[in-house]
Amino acid sequence: MALTTTSGSSAGLRFACQPGCTRCCEVRGFVYLTEADLLQAAAHCGLTPAEFERRYVYRTRHLLRLRKPRGRECHFLHEGGCSLHPAKPTQCRLFPFWPELVEDLTAWRDTARSCPGIGMGPLVQIGTALETADGMRCAYPTIYGSR
Numbered sequence: 811m812a813l814t815t816t817s818g819s820s821a822g823l824r825f826a827c828q829p830g831c832t833r834c835c836e837v838r839g840f841v842y843l844t845e846a847d848l849l850q851a852a853a854h855c856g857l858t859p860a861e862f863e864r865r866y867v868y869r870t871r872h873l874l875r876l877r878k879p880r881g882r883e884c885h886f887l888h889e890g891g892c893s894l895h896p897a898k899p900t901q902c903r904l905f906p907f908w909p910e911l912v913e914d915l916t917a918w919r920d921t922a923r924s925c926p927g928i929g930m931g932p933l934v935q936i937g938t939a940l941e942t943a944d945g946m947r948c949a950y951p952t953i954y955g956s957r
Contacts, residue, residue, distance in 0.1 A: 823918065823939050825906060826931025833924055834905050835887045843867065843874040844949050847899040854897035872952040900949040907934075907942035909954060 843851070852862035863869065866885055868877050876899075879885050886894035892902075901908075906928060911917050922928035934942075947954040 822933040822935045823912070824929050824931050824933055826927050828927045828930065830891065831926060832887060832891055833926065834902075835884055835892060837924065838883065840878070841876040841884060841899055842901050842950055842953065843876065843899050845874070847897075848874060850897040851894055851899065854894060873950075900945065904942060904945050904949075907939050908946050909943040912936075912939045912943040 848863060848867060849859055851866075852859045855862055857865070863874075866877055868875050876884060876886075884892075886892050892898060906912075906918070906921055906925060911921055918928065
């Protein structure tokens with residue numbers, strides 16, 4: 811594991827989402843959904859799952875993801891923040907505790923350049939961070955592969 815102190819003992823990571831920050835939502839990429847995410851988001855928006863999917867979701871055989879509107883990263887990101895925040899998808903909820911960030915100190919530090927919450931807040935023990943990252947593997951097995 812790359813995340814250790816210089817003495818080789820176990821380490822942790824610091825992260826606290828910063829009030830009003832939406833920088834993670836502005837990064838280029840896709841927001842993937844689980845079936846449960848779709849149901850929760852649809853209910854939050856007052857839509858049936860089928861209507862929410864028609865409007866906002868791109869589905870392939872193995873993946874669901876939010877469609878991207880022209881010139882923006884997300885339909886739900888507005889000047890005041892995320893309108894889907896109370897029902898945010900697993901991927902958004904678990905950021906930055908994704909396997910590719912938690913398991914690679916260089917990737918974690920690179921992400922810290924665009925995320926002001928990394929390095930802030932209480933220490934999260936590496937075991938806890940890795941358990942949280944496993945939530946991504948469970949939610950998106952086609953992206954992370956099955957164990």
